[in-house]
């Protein structure tokens with residue numbers, strides 16, 4: 001029979017198999033822990049949503065919506081999109097489940113896969129992973145600072161050092177309206193192609209984010225929003241900075257920062273890693289005043305962030321951070337014969353219930369092969385379980401690192417392993 005050809009993963013997706021997946025898990029947990037410690041609760045949402053959620057929520061001037069969405073018609077003829085980001089979905093769910101009518105701020109965290117049809121390269125994938133939080137319903141600069149500090153604590157927990165935090169403020173509606181008038185008349189005088197011009201009409205701030213040299217040069221002297229902040233917005237931004245300083249979170253102000261999503265207002269921020277080249281954003285976020293009402297809810301503000309797990313794994317590698325890569329069991333059981341397998345399974349189950357990590361040798365390998373497997377597994381101890389051991393109720397517990405054996409009764413195995421594994 002001819003061999004069937006192999007199927008490969010779709011282009012541009014990130015995936016993690018052991019041992020790399022251990023690193024992924026460590027990074028994700030490090031990023032999540034500070035959010036949990038600050039009282040954020042899990043929100044688990046569908047990876048696909050009504051397309052309109054993103055066109056309305058994220059904004060049609062963005063690359064994310066105009067070029068990068070995985071949109072398709074489902075079997076019922078509805079337009080569905082694989083979530084390119086998490087905030088719009090969280091807001092949809094908050095409104096739908098009335099979380100905005102409860103204790104505020106609603107504090108939610110999530111982690112999972114997101115999808116953007118981008119040109120794949122190192123650190124830029126079509127399916128990627130984020131940890132995110134959203135705090136919805138309270139406007140308070142202390143909260144803004146806390147959200148930023150939570151992200152920072154996650155990066156620190158991974159052990160990252162070579163990154164910087166950039167912040168800016170997009171101000172309130174009044175500040176943006178005033179700035180927009182001057183920015184639009186500045187842009188009118190520039191030499192731009194039609195596509196760029198029509199994007200700028202939806203959101204003129206987009207032009208600050210244009211990567212083309214000829215556009216960058218023309219934007220050099222463009223009026224900056226930070227210079228147009230209203231008295232309230234300026235005070236608010238100063239207060240965020242004061243709180244960050246009190247928390248010892250270092251930052252630089254980047255008045256030209258443009259986030260890739262249109263819902264931002266007020267405080268916005270990005271964490272940029274120094275060793276990641278073109279895809280250096282390891283996380284970002286900000287406040288969004290109009291999102292809830294845009295999606296049919298009340299006029300409530302929120303703030304949150306999304307942190308890129310994939311890029312944090314790359315950043316950790318680039319900084320030479322080693323994780324606890326050991327995945328080792330406490331005990332490896334080698335059963336000899338079918339009867340012993342039943343005993344091995346029950347013993348393993350009991351020991352696992354008490355929190356020990358136990359593996360069993362499966363298949364009908366000879367003892368030598370099983371010992372090799374035990375060795376490879378990196379297990380701390382091994383026992384051979386044959387008829388005589390079951391009959392006597394005692395086994396030889398072999399410490400793999402020294403080769404030393406101790407005779408232990410099956411009933412005291414748990415106590416014994418617990419005392420040595422806690423050392």
Ligand code: HAM
Pocket residue numbers: 084085086087116118123124125126127128129130132133134260261281282283284285286287303304305306307308309310311
């Ligand atoms: P974002 O800046 O679009 O924000 O994405 C957050 C992070 O996700 C980025 O800093 C980056 O680390 C990672 N990321 C984005 N796209 C890719 C990709 N194609 N491949 C690998 N990593 C990627 C948001 O998504 C907002 N929802 C964050 C937020 C929450 N703002 C307020 N609340």
